[in-house]
Amino acid sequence: xxxxxxxxxxxxxxxxxxxxxxxxxxxxxxxxxxxxxxxxxxxxxxxxxxxxxxxxxxxxxxxxxxxxxxxxxxxxxxxxxxxxxxxxxxxxxxxxxxxxxxxxxxxxxxxxxxxxxxxxxxxxxxxxxxxxxxxxxxxxxxxxxxxxxxxxxxxxxxxxxxxxxxxxxxxxxxxxxxxxxxxxxxxxxxxxxxxxxxxxxxxxxxxxxxxxxxxxxxxxxxxxxxxxxxxxxxxxxxxxxxxxxxxxxxxxxxxxxxxxxxxxxxxxxxxxxxxxxxxxxxxxxxxxxxxxxxxxxxxxxxxxxxxxxxxxxxxxxxxxxxxxxxxxxxxxxxxxxxxxxxxxxxxxxxxxxxxxxxxxxxxxxxxxxxxxxxxxxxxxxxxxxxxxxxxxxxxxxxxxxxxxxxxxxxxxxxxxxxxxxxxxxxxxxxxxxxxxxxxxxxxxxxxxxxxxxxxxxxxxxxxxxxxxxxxxxxxxxxxxxxxxxxxxxxxxxxxxxxxxxxxxxxxxxxxxxxxxxxxxxxxxxxxxxxxxxxxxxxxxxxxxxxxxxxxxxxxxxxxxxxxxxxxxxxxxxxxxxxxxxxxxxxxxxxxxxxxxxxxxxxxxxxxxxxxxxxxxxxxxxxxxxxxxxxxxxxxxxxxxxxxxxxxxxxxxxxxxxxxxxxxxxxxxxxxxxxxxxxxxxxxxxxxxxxxxxxxxxxx
Numbered sequence: 001x002x003x004x005x006x007x008x009x010x011x012x013x014x015x016x017x018x019x020x021x022x023x024x025x026x027x028x029x030x031x032x033x034x035x036x037x038x039x040x041x042x043x044x045x046x047x048x049x050x051x052x053x054x055x056x057x058x059x060x061x062x063x064x065x066x067x068x069x070x071x072x073x074x075x076x077x078x079x080x081x082x083x084x085x086x087x088x089x090x091x092x093x094x095x096x097x098x099x100x101x102x103x104x105x106x107x108x109x110x111x112x113x114x115x116x117x118x119x120x121x122x123x124x125x126x127x128x129x130x131x132x133x134x135x136x137x138x139x140x141x142x143x144x145x146x147x148x149x150x151x152x153x154x155x156x157x158x159x160x161x162x163x164x165x166x167x168x169x170x171x172x173x174x175x176x177x178x179x180x181x182x183x184x185x186x187x188x189x190x191x192x193x194x195x196x197x198x199x200x201x202x203x204x205x206x207x208x209x210x211x212x213x214x215x216x217x218x219x220x221x222x223x224x225x226x227x228x229x230x231x232x233x234x235x236x237x238x239x240x241x242x243x244x245x246x247x248x249x250x251x252x253x254x255x256x257x258x259x260x261x262x263x264x265x266x267x268x269x270x271x272x273x274x275x276x277x278x279x280x281x282x283x284x285x286x287x288x289x290x291x292x293x294x295x296x297x298x299x300x301x302x303x304x305x306x307x308x309x310x311x312x313x314x315x316x317x318x319x320x321x322x323x324x325x326x327x328x329x330x331x332x333x334x335x336x337x338x339x340x341x342x343x344x345x346x347x348x349x350x351x352x353x354x355x356x357x358x359x360x361x362x363x364x365x366x367x368x369x370x371x372x373x374x375x376x377x378x379x380x381x382x383x384x385x386x387x388x389x390x391x392x393x394x395x396x397x398x399x400x401x402x403x404x405x406x407x408x409x410x411x412x413x414x415x416x417x418x419x420x421x422x423x424x425x426x427x428x429x430x431x432x433x434x435x436x437x438x439x440x441x442x443x444x445x446x447x448x449x450x451x452x453x454x455x456x457x458x459x460x461x462x463x464x465x466x467x468x469x470x471x472x473x474x475x476x477x478x479x480x481x482x483x484x485x486x487x488x489x490x491x492x493x494x495x496x497x498x499x500x501x502x503x504x505x506x507x508x509x510x511x512x513x514x515x516x517x518x519x520x521x522x523x524x525x526x527x528x529x530x531x532x533x534x535x536x537x538x539x540x541x542x543x544x545x546x547x548x549x550x551x552x553x554x555x556x557x558x559x560x561x562x563x564x565x566x567x568x569x570x571x572x573x574x575x576x577x578x579x580x581x582x583x584x585x586x587x588x589x590x591x592x593x594x595x596x597x598x599x600x601x602x603x604x605x606x607x608x609x610x611x612x613x614x615x616x617x618x619x620x621x622x623x624x625x626x627x628x629x630x631x632x633x634x635x636x637x638x639x640x641x642x643x644x645x646x647x648x649x650x651x652x653x654x655x656x657x658x659x660x661x662x663x664x665x666x667x668x669x670x671x672x673x674x675x676x677x678x679x680x681x682x683x684x685x686x687x688x689x690x691x692x693x694x695x696x697x698x699x
């Protein structure tokens with residue numbers, strides 16, 4: 001309905017001026033695992049691929065291991081004397097190496113080309129050495145104890161399992177760019193003479209005139225040439241209140257005309273629109289973030305050089321002190337043992353359990369890199385609207401005039417009665433405030449509304465009017481002096497008149513979440529700087545920042561400037577996490593070291609972020625930090641266990657204790673390998689004890 005409005009005045013007072021009907025107004029991470037798996041498709045494709053490879057390899061690995069002569073000797077059982085049985089392990093082992101080991105072999109080639117040795121090269125080295133040595137032993141060219149078919153089979157199965165778990169944890173659930181594109185309407189209504197023709201937005205050209213109906217989205221950037229409407233621009237600008245746009249005003253593609261129709265002359269289409277600019281920012285930021293190096297790869301890279309160096313030294317020393325056969329045997333044993341089975345599961349197991357634990361606490365981890373980075377964050381940027389606040393107006397103060405004879409509760413009750421028949425958000429806020437205070441609201445009659453003025457109703461036999469500055473002028477009154485500080489803070493101010501005299505005023509503002517103060521306090525306890533960024537006016541931002549104790553804020557910020565603000569803080573040497581919920585936050589979410597989306601927000605914000613909070617509680621950000629620290633600690637512990645196996649097993653396999661008569665057979669190496677894997681698995685399970693429930697200090 002079309003009710004009271006006033007006028008847009010200084011200090012960003014949005015009174016009832018912004019609405020004809022109520023006079024109020026007032027960023028996926030791409031794969032960080034590129035090259036792993038020998039493909040460049042999406043994570044969903046990798047999950048399916050590694051799942052198929054794992055189960056296929058497991059089926060072949062069982063007979064390969066059980067029919068391996070070396071494995072039979074290790075466990076002390078005898079293989080049946082069946083013709084051709086000795087060839088089962090070599091044949092199946094070859095299939096395991098060539099087909100099921102292909103992701104690691106192609107991944108190793110990628111790492112060699114990039115001159116960045118990592119897990120893939122380390123695994124491929126062990127597989128290739130085991131494959132060549134095993135065929136040598138099978139054909140009698142090398143000693144029998146170099147028959148590693150069972151070791152090759154187990155290595156393929158364990159590594160495929162680790163990568164399946166890892167890819168499943170990295171699978172992304174939304175697409176930021178698709179969500180951005182979805183903001184545009186499916187059809188645009190182009191005015192052609194006296195007719196209106198439906199066309200695709202892509203067919204619009206600069207200079208075309210389009211019709212935007214009430215509730216419809218603007219299909220392209222342009223200028224209003226006819227009509228006036230309140231536009232919801234929060235998806236683009238972050239401004240929490242609809243903005244009045246009339247002839248001559250610029251409008252942006254994707255925004256919504258909430259109440260009236262418009263005719264817009266198209267000024268930009270396609271890649272030239274503001275929405276397309278946001279898409280480019282998100283894509284660029286996400287693309288640059290995908291080049292980060294993972295902790296496990298770095299450890300594997302170190303171990304690769306360690307294993308290669310140890311094998312060369314072993315071969316050299318045994319050539320001098322022993323025989324060429326001893327040198328070959330020891331060098332091959334070192335290279336096979338050097339591949340840490342536990343290391344292949346160390347990080348994937350931790351990530352999988354941490355992701356599962358997070359999900360049960362309402363935290364969706366899309367990017368492991370961002371989760372890992374969260375522990376080092378020293379600055380958290382919160383978007384204001386919809387994150388620190390609820391994104392809806394609420395009555396925050398009531399000031400009755402001294403001569404009215406009313407108290408605050410009576411003033412609010414009269415106002416709620418007059419607004420009861422209105423569906424406007426400001427009217428709903430007044431009615432909701434009266435209900436929350438359990439006030440007895442009288443029944444109103446004779447309800448009327450006037451555009452740009454306000455509403456009028458009869459309450460308890462008295463005429464009650466609620467509106468902005470235009471209503472105050474109509475009754476011949478003056479705005480209360482008590483409202484001056486409210487205006488300076490950018491609040492919405494509504495005056496109430498009873499029987500033709502100003503009886504008081506109401507202050508309305510975007511409602512701050514009760515948990516926001518607790519979130520700021522907990523972050524300060526961790527020596528984390530808290531920053532607020534918003535498209536709202538500076539007085540509004542300053543008031544919220546002061547109330548919550550926020551360290552610094554950016555106000556009146558456009559989407560591209562939000563990303564720039566993040567970059568500015570990063571330029572100061574800060575590790576930045578961005579928390580937001582709208583399209584306007586997407587570039588900043590993707591640019592930040594860690595992007596955190598409120599789950600109640602838009603798909604594009606969720607798509608741009610690496611971490612998603614299912615709840616709207618800002619305290620959950622602290623839970624993300626705790627999870628990051630715990631996950632990193634377990635990862636490091638597992639890496640120590642996994643690498644520790646190498647530090648012990650490799651020197652023993654090389655024969656450092658041979659002078660005193662002690663050499664490590666492969667059977668002992670296998671036991672150490674298994675023990676290390678079990679320890680890593682059990683240690684990762686301890687993450688399940690972590691309590692991630694937000695600690696709200698407001699109560």
